[in-house]
Amino acid sequence: MDTEKLYDVNADKWARREPSSLSDFTGRPPVFELCGDVAGQTVLDLGAGEGYCSRELARRGAARVIGVELSGEMVASARRQDEADGYGLDFRQGDATQPVSVDDQSMDLVVAVFLYNYLTVDQMRRSFAEVHRVLRPGGRFVFSVPHPALGFIRTTHAPPFYFDVRGRGYFSGVDERFPGEIARRDGTLLPVQMVHKTFADYFDGLREAGFRALPDIKELGVTAEHLALDPEFFGPVADIPLHLGVRIVRT
Numbered sequence: 579m580d581t582e583k584l585y586d587v588n589a590d591k592w593a594r595r596e597p598s599s600l601s602d603f604t605g606r607p608p609v610f611e612l613c614g615d616v617a618g619q620t621v622l623d624l625g626a627g628e629g630y631c632s633r634e635l636a637r638r639g640a641a642r643v644i645g646v647e648l649s650g651e652m653v654a655s656a657r658r659q660d661e662a663d664g665y666g667l668d669f670r671q672g673d674a675t676q677p678v679s680v681d682d683q684s685m686d687l688v689v690a691v692f693l694y695n696y697l698t699v700d701q702m703r704r705s706f707a708e709v710h711r712v713l714r715p716g717g718r719f720v721f722s723v724p725h726p727a728l729g730f731i732r733t734t735h736a737p738p739f740y741f742d743v744r745g746r747g748y749f750s751g752v753d754e755r756f757p758g759e760i761a762r763r764d765g766t767l768l769p770v771q772m773v774h775k776t777f778a779d780y781f782d783g784l785r786e787a788g789f790r791a792l793p794d795i796k797e798l799g800v801t802a803e804h805l806a807l808d809p810e811f812f813g814p815v816a817d818i819p820l821h822l823g824v825r826i827v828r829t
C-alpha cells in the first residue's frame with residue numbers, strides 16, 4: 579500500500595491526545611528534549627501526521643508551527659484537533675520530498691518525526707537539502723527514525739514493534755520498503771513501513787546537504803521507567819535499539 583493510502587485509512591487509529599503507541603513513550607519524549615527551548619520560535623514539522631508533535635511544540639511555547647503532511651485524512655484530523663485547542667497551527671497537505679513553500683533561512687527549528695523511514699535515500703537527500711535551505715544559521719534540525727538495525731536485530735514479528743525485513747541484509751536491503759507494526763498500549767496495532775537506510779546513509783546525506791556541525795545522536799529504547807509502568811507491554815523489546823534521534827545545528 580502506498581504511504582498516502584496507508585495513513586488515509588488508518589488516520590482514526592493515529593489520532594491521540596496523550597501518549598498512546600510504543601514510540602509515544604520510547605521515541606517522542608527524547609525528540610522533544612532534543613528540540614530544546616522552543617519558546618517564541620518558528621517551527622516546520624515535516625511528516626506532521628495528525629499533529630501530535632506540532633501540538634506538543636505549540637504547548638511548549640513555539641510561536642508558529644507549520645506542519646506538512648502527505649495524507650489528506652491525517653491533515654483533516656490535525657486541523658480538527660487544532661480547532662479544539664485553538665493554537666492556530668498551519669497544517670498543509672504536501673509532499674516533503676518536494677520544495678516547501680517557506681522562505682530561505684526563515685525557520686528556527688525543523689522537526690521530522692518518523693518521516694524518513696518512508697523515503698528513499700534520494701528522496702531523503704532532497705528533503706535534507708530543503709531543510710538546510712529553510713533553517714536560519716544556528717537553527718536546529720531534529721529528526722527520528724526507526725533504528726537502522728532494529729529489523730535485523732529483532733527478527734520476531736510480534737508486538738509491540740517490528741519490521742519484517744524478509745530475509746534481506748543490512749546493506750543489500752537499502753531503499754527496500756519493509757512492512758511492520760507498532761502497538762498502542764490498548765493493544766491496537768498500527769501498520770508502519772520502513773524504507774531501509776544504513777546509519778551512514780543518514781550522516782552522508784546530512785553532510786551532502788550542507789550540514790557541517792557534529793550531530794547529537796540518541797539510540798533510543800525501553801527504559802527502567804517504561805518497564806516499571808507496564809512490563810508486559812515494554813518487556814518484549816527491552817534492551818533492543820528501537821529508534822534513532824538526531825539533532826544537528828545549521829552553521
Ligand SMILES: C[S@@+](CC[C@H](N)C(=O)[O-])C[C@H]1O[C@@H](n2cnc3c(N)ncnc32)[C@H](O)[C@@H]1O
Pocket residue numbers: 581582585624625626627628629630631646647648649652672673674675690691692693696697770
Ligand atoms: C509515523 S507517522 C508520524 C507522524 C508524526 N510525525 C508523529 O510523530 O505523530 C509518519 C507520517 O509521515 C507522513 N509522510 C510519509 N511520507 C511523506 C511525505 N513524502 N511527505 C509528507 N508526509 C509524509 C505519513 O503520511 C505519516 O503521517
